[in-house]
Amino acid sequence: MTTTYICVQWIHRHSDYPVQLYSELDEHRFEVRKVEVSRDGRMSFAGERSQSGDTRLTTEPIPSFAEIASDKHFSPREISVAEFEAVWSAAINQL
Numbered sequence: 001m002t003t004t005y006i007c008v009q010w011i012h013r014h015s016d017y018p019v020q021l022y023s024e025l026d027e028h029r030f031e032v033r034k035v036e037v038s039r040d041g042r043m044s045f046a047g048e049r050s051q052s053g054d055t056r057l058t059t060e061p062i063p064s065f066a067e068i069a070s071d072k073h074f075s076p077r078e079i080s081v082a083e084f085e086a087v088w089s090a091a092i093n094q095l
Contacts (some may be wrong), residue, residue, distance in 0.1 A: 001026070001027055002027045003024060003026060003027070003032070003081070004024075004025040004029070004078065005022075005023070005024055005025070005078065005079045005080065005081055005083070005084040006022070006023050006025065006062070006076055006077065006078055006079060007020060007021070007022050007076070007077055007079045007083075008020070008021045008023075008068060008074050008075065008076045008077075009074070009075040009076075010073060010074060011072070011073050011074070011075065012073060015039060017038075018036035018037055018038050018044075019037060019038065019039050020036070020037040021034065021035075021036055021037075022034065022035040022036075022037070022079070022084055022087045022088075023062060024084055024088075025062055028061055029061035029062045029063075029064075030057075030058075030060075030061055030062070031046075031057040031058050031062060032047070032048065032057075033045070033046070033047045033048075033057075033084075033088060034046045034047075034055060034057055034058075035055075035087050035088055035091045036053070036055045037087075042094070043087075043090060043091035043094050044091065045088065045091040045092060050092075052091070052092075
């Protein structure tokens with residue numbers, strides 16, 4: 001089983017949408033857990049059993065890095081499990 005962790009910077013000017021998207025992906029690139037970070041630093045999250053705010057897991061596999069990066073509004077990078085877990089912990093403890 002291969003798990004991937006990514007952070008995608010979403011480049012936009014809308015104050016109602018997150019600017020960073022952290023995802024834990026399973027071997028088929030489906031989200032297992034996700035954290036969304038807003039411009040003001042607020043965080044919301046979604047997992048298989050819990051969620052906060054408007055954050056939800058996607059129902060489709062996440063596209064490849066190349067496909068995400070081909071859109072000038074998104075800047076993806078792979079992150080470590082430790083970085084994801086730190087962000088996840090911060091999000092769930094923000095409640």
